[in-house]
Amino acid sequence: MSALFDKTWARQALALAALLILWEGLGRAGLIDPFYAPPPSAIALALYELFADGSIWPHLTATLSAALAGLGFGLLLGAVLGFGAAMVRPVADIIEPVMILLNAIPRVILAPLFIIWFGIGLGSKVAVSLVLVAVLIFFAVYSGIREVDVRLVERVRTLGGGRMTLLREVYIPSVTAWILGNLKVAVGFAFTGAVVGEFVASSRGLGYLLSFAQSTYNAALTIALIVIIMGFVLILFGLAGRIERRLLHWRYA
Amino acid sequence: MNKMIKGSLAVAHEAFDDGTEVRVRPQAGGTDARPVVSVHDLAMRYGDDEPVIEGVSLEVREGEVVSLVGPSGSGKSTILRAISGLHAPLSGKVDLGIPATEMGFLFQDDALLPWRTARDNVALGLRLHGKPVGGARQEAGEWMARLGLKGFELRYPRQLSGGQRKRVALAQVLALKPRLLLMDEPFASLDAIVRHRVTQDLLDWVEREGIAVLLVTHDLEEAQALSDVVNLLSQGPRARISHRYPVEIPRPRDLIGVRGHPTFAPLLQRIWKDLSVEVEEATANR
Numbered sequence: 001m002s003a004l005f006d007k008t009w010a011r012q013a014l015a016l017a018a019l020l021i022l023w024e025g026l027g028r029a030g031l032i033d034p035f036y037a038p039p040p041s042a043i044a045l046a047l048y049e050l051f052a053d054g055s056i057w058p059h060l061t062a063t064l065s066a067a068l069a070g071l072g073f074g075l076l077l078g079a080v081l082g083f084g085a086a087m088v089r090p091v092a093d094i095i096e097p098v099m100i101l102l103n104a105i106p107r108v109i110l111a112p113l114f115i116i117w118f119g120i121g122l123g124s125k126v127a128v129s130l131v132l133v134a135v136l137i138f139f140a141v142y143s144g145i146r147e148v149d150v151r152l153v154e155r156v157r158t159l160g161g162g163r164m165t166l167l168r169e170v171y172i173p174s175v176t177a178w179i180l181g182n183l184k185v186a187v188g189f190a191f192t193g194a195v196v197g198e199f200v201a202s203s204r205g206l207g208y209l210l211s212f213a214q215s216t217y218n219a220a221l222t223i224a225l226i227v228i229i230m231g232f233v234l235i236l237f238g239l240a241g242r243i244e245r246r247l248l249h250w251r252y253a
Numbered sequence: 254m255n256k257m258i259k260g261s262l263a264v265a266h267e268a269f270d271d272g273t274e275v276r277v278r279p280q281a282g283g284t285d286a287r288p289v290v291s292v293h294d295l296a297m298r299y300g301d302d303e304p305v306i307e308g309v310s311l312e313v314r315e316g317e318v319v320s321l322v323g324p325s326g327s328g329k330s331t332i333l334r335a336i337s338g339l340h341a342p343l344s345g346k347v348d349l350g351i352p353a354t355e356m357g358f359l360f361q362d363d364a365l366l367p368w369r370t371a372r373d374n375v376a377l378g379l380r381l382h383g384k385p386v387g388g389a390r391q392e393a394g395e396w397m398a399r400l401g402l403k404g405f406e407l408r409y410p411r412q413l414s415g416g417q418r419k420r421v422a423l424a425q426v427l428a429l430k431p432r433l434l435l436m437d438e439p440f441a442s443l444d445a446i447v448r449h450r451v452t453q454d455l456l457d458w459v460e461r462e463g464i465a466v467l468l469v470t471h472d473l474e475e476a477q478a479l480s481d482v483v484n485l486l487s488q489g490p491r492a493r494i495s496h497r498y499p500v501e502i503p504r505p506r507d508l509i510g511v512r513g514h515p516t517f518a519p520l521l522q523r524i525w526k527d528l529s530v531e532v533e534e535a536t537a538n539r
Contacts, residue, residue, distance in 0.1 A: 151364035158337055158358035159378040159425065169377065173368045250368045250409045 038220040046224040062205040066194035070129020078134040082141025102135045111200045120201045129193030133186045144178030183240040286314040288350050289433045289465045295345035297331045303490040316463040320476040323486030329469040333435045357431030359439045363418035365410040372406040375424045396424040416447035436468045460505045478511045488535030
């Protein structure tokens, strides 16, 4: 028992269990109004019903595809623009101010505009998600290239390396490290974009369900949906962590 | 074997290839030795600053070890950067007597590609010189073994000690069979014992292969122990070569024995004195 208690995760799990039991107890004792804070058992029941009748699947699929597509295209677009800006000065002169502006504003305010442009379907959700991710990755790549270790560049040049060699041996690997360092944040951003897009206008998705639960004052369903989103983000965090360790094995070896 | 190697250097290389330990080396600084690099009236500056060096001329002949010493900020490293092509001269010129690919540069720090194993770091230079990946790897492994790095081929740079990283950097450069080696305080960051061993290994190799060396250091003893000619630079900016001292100690040398040579202490004293005068004059004129 004491050995178990030494583990950080064991202490954290214990604290979570204690909180849930306290919450449940206070609810049953009538000390918390279940209308505002439904006890964990009610949330679990709501979760169970969502999966039991299968009604959750189309919504889950919609949000996941929007988030993953936004993440993928956002990574690609951000990396291409970042590379372009870092390599070609005139490109940077045009793109950098736009990116700084986009970075400064809360980018989710673009969601209504994207819905006007791309409709209430998947496209607008992918667009919101993509913009959130692309700006983040743009700065990771742009600064990653500009702050590349000059000593490595000189080293490769004196060994006889040209522009292509530098790109392959120095720039791409060091930028990969920067991108992977931002991958977890990007995953969170991708989900934010997808859910916020659905929240604004949609016919399905976790954001749509959330908006529905809120309009019917269904707190148990609202919390259940939040738990689902947390669960998915945690799974993707785990995957991102594995990819990071795999591609950056030289850093962890 | 590199077919481009001519003259007495080829003899030294072939001797090594046969596995026989014949210490053949071209007559260092002899009148018949061709210069591998000549620097004429070189001036260099960074940005719009005052030139760090001005009117610098020097020559390194086949198989000759030449060093540059002087106060910090005298632009010693800058001269190496001009020769290697990393930095364009403000005026003057650099003439190479060899193809640029036969010039190696050993830097002060031991920055290796962190995402490549030690062996792939060594192989990189070979690949850039046209060797296929497999052959380059094998040759890189041989060079590592030669430099006492057997068993560390698959380590990443951060898993190596400072001395080991330096040896990897050395293998990376030596594997390309340079005929001119530029070195910028290559062993400054190593502790005394490791430094002594790596320096001796390098000296043996340079003497055996007849590699011409241009060494930047601020260690006057090291400069004298390794070189055939020591150049003293004046205090910068606008530093120039103010003194030139031939070192008449026979080769092969060993780093400890060389200090007992009758000319060693007197020359060291002379260089120290001249260096102090340079620094004092510069301070007085400021």
